[in-house]
Amino acid sequence: MHNLIIKNLTVEIENKKILKDFNIEINSGEIHAIMGPNGTGKSTLSKVIMGDPNYKIIKGDILFDGKSITELSVDERARLGIFLGMQMPLEIAGVTNADFLRTALNIKQGNSFSLMPFIKKLNETIEHLKMDKNMIHRGINQGFSGGERKKNEILQMYMLEPLMVVLDEIDSGLDVDSLKTVGKNVMDYYKKNKPGLLVITHYQRLLNYIKPDYVHIIIDGKIVKSGDFSLVKEIEKNGYENITKNDLYDEGKSKK
Amino acid sequence: MNRIKVVNDLPEIISSDDNIEITLLEKNELFSINSLRIKVKKNTSLEIEYYSLKETKLDIFIKVDEDVKFNLFEMREGNNTKVQYKFYLEENSETNVTKFYDVTSIKEMVIINLNGVNAKLNYNFKTISEAEEKYDMIVYHNYSNTVSNINNNGVNILEGNLIFNVSGFVLNNKKDCVLNQNNRIINLTDNKCQINPNLFIDENDVEANHSALIGRFSDEEMFYLKRLGIDEANALNLLIKGFLLNDISKKNQSKIIKIIDKYWR
Numbered sequence A: 001m002h003n004l005i006i007k008n009l010t011v012e013i014e015n016k017k018i019l020k021d022f023n024i025e026i027n028s029g030e031i032h033a034i035m036g037p038n039g040t041g042k043s044t045l046s047k048v049i050m051g052d053p054n055y056k057i058i059k060g061d062i063l064f065d066g067k068s069i070t071e072l073s074v075d076e077r078a079r080l081g082i083f084l085g086m087q088m089p090l091e092i093a094g095v096t097n098a099d100f101l102r103t104a105l106n107i108k109q110g111n112s113f114s115l116m117p118f119i120k121k122l123n124e125t126i127e128h129l130k131m132d133k134n135m136i137h138r139g140i141n142q143g144f145s146g147g148e149r150k151k152n153e154i155l156q157m158y159m160l161e162p163l164m165v166v167l168d169e170i171d172s173g174l175d176v177d178s179l180k181t182v183g184k185n186v187m188d189y190y191k192k193n194k195p196g197l198l199v200i201t202h203y204q205r206l207l208n209y210i211k212p213d214y215v216h217i218i219i220d221g222k223i224v225k226s227g228d229f230s231l232v233k234e235i236e237k238n239g240y241e242n243i244t245k246n247d248l249y250d251e252g253k254s255k256k
Numbered sequence B: 001m002n003r004i005k006v007v008n009d010l011p012e013i014i015s016s017d018d019n020i021e022i023t024l025l026e027k028n029e030l031f032s033i034n035s036l037r038i039k040v041k042k043n044t045s046l047e048i049e050y051y052s053l054k055e056t057k058l059d060i061f062i063k064v065d066e067d068v069k070f071n072l073f074e075m076r077e078g079n080n081t082k083v084q085y086k087f088y089l090e091e092n093s094e095t096n097v098t099k100f101y102d103v104t105s106i107k108e109m110v111i112i113n114l115n116g117v118n119a120k121l122n123y124n125f126k127t128i129s130e131a132e133e134k135y136d137m138i139v140y141h142n143y144s145n146t147v148s149n150i151n152n153n154g155v156n157i158l159e160g161n162l163i164f165n166v167s168g169f170v171l172n173n174k175k176d177c178v179l180n181q182n183n184r185i186i187n188l189t190d191n192k193c194q195i196n197p198n199l200f201i202d203e204n205d206v207e208a209n210h211s212a213l214i215g216r217f218s219d220e221e222m223f224y225l226k227r228l229g230i231d232e233a234n235a236l237n238l239l240i241k242g243f244l245l246n247d248i249s250k251k252n253q254s255k256i257i258k259i260i261d262k263y264w265r
Helices: A042-050 A072-078 A099-110 A115-128 A133-137 A144-161 A178-192 A230-255 B219-226 B232-245 B251-265
Strands: A003-013 A017-025 A031-035 A056-064 A080-085 A092-096 A164-168 A196-199 A214-219 A222-227 B004-006 B008-014 B021-026 B033-040 B045-051 B054-064 B071-090 B093-116 B121-130 B132-141 B147-158 B160-171 B177-187 B194-201 B206-215
Touching: A003 A042, A003 A196, A017 A042, A017 A196, A017 A222, A031 A230, A042 A056, A042 A072, A042 A080, A042 A092, A042 B219, A072 B219, A092 A099, A092 A133, A092 B033, A092 B219, A092 B232, A099 A115, A099 A133, A099 A144, A099 B232, A115 A133, A115 A144, A144 A178, A178 B177, A214 A230, A222 A230, A222 B004, A230 B206, B004 B021, B008 B021, B008 B033, B071 B121, B071 B251, B093 B147, B093 B251, B121 B160, B121 B251, B132 B147, B132 B177, B147 B160, B147 B232, B160 B177, B160 B206, B177 B194, B177 B232, B194 B206, B219 B232, B232 B251
Parallel strands: A031 A196, A031 A214, A080 A164, A164 A196, B004 B045, B033 B054, B045 B071, B054 B071, B071 B093, B093 B121, B093 B132, B121 B147, B132 B160, B147 B177, B160 B194, B177 B206
Antiparallel strands: A003 A017, A003 A056, A214 A222, B004 B008, B021 B033
16 A cells, blocks of 8 residues: 655745645545646646656645655656656657666666567557557657657656556546546556556546546646545536636635 | 778778779888879779877878769878878769768868769768867869869867868859868867868859867756766767767677777767
């Protein structure tokens, strides 16, 4: 059993506060969805969890299995078992996907790393994700479509077998078929490995495949409302604006 | 496959076919310069292996005939070389140049003459710079519809001091020429490096692009790799290897990897 706890986290970049007193707890086997309009801090949250040094933590803490990770580097956090599937995966020419994954697995597994099982697993996962087999010898995301890039993120997740998975808008740029493939493969991984899963998205369509246990709405850097899957339907029906208004009204009432 | 091995300033023809004429001219004793003349008559490839153990000077003239496709791959190791390349690329010819250098101290001048309509040059140069290195490159678009794609990449280390001077010329009335320059230096030292990209164009109907970048790998690139648990040193190794191997054919990569592994294993 593993858990990620974010406590009263306030984060800024270029003197602008993005996350404000943010709180969440994610345990192994739980699926959390974070939803919210553009520019409310969703992607910041994912990068801060992973340790992007461009963001400055002003206050609060991030705990993984009870220990603070805020002083750990990006790679140290990854080696603890935290994985970030990025919204906009980078293209890195010349570094092949095979070299990239082999290096990551080699570092993770150390002496127990063996090439043949690596190749076997890689080929199987590529097939499951309905990816082009030749992509593995191409530069990272070099010449990939938006959909291929997102599938590549899921491929990385499968290869690394993380304990805590953060997927930042993994549905953007996906056509209907690719969305289904990605959604199904994320759920297959979840069912087999039971990681804690944090899915950041704008839309219900991804959550039709990845069913969250908890749904949180983030506005202006903090969670303003949490609920179950019915909250997703409410957002689809009424939009974030009405949810926010109602929430602020509720908040006002509760404070009285 | 045509192959030439050069040790210091002495070229030796290892193999050649009928599609190419390779001539070693008499040494200019006054300036102590050897000259190599290469005439490419039909589609073919040439590989040059260059080892220099002492101060050497060499002039290489390459003429690619009309309608001919020519691939040149050169690997150079050693020190203290002064080399001048002159290319004469005729009508409808296509020349693909790939060069990888691991030398200490070099001055090189490359002059390219696109001497016929539709002549095209793809030039892909990589170097690991650990001392004074200066590369001057001049591309003359002497005819309409000529194309030059220039890609110069260097990794600057140790006492490295790398300079790329790249100039493209298009004369008036030489229409629809395409000039692309992409120069990047990854500077892993505090030493000064320079890129001076120049486009001298006296014609309106031209497509010209240039980029020049000196610096380290971006934070975004490092984050993307580290995100999978790859530490700083290994992430840097991966990026350097990728930078130096990008656009190099599989066939030629193994020799280059051996050199890269000397520095970043």
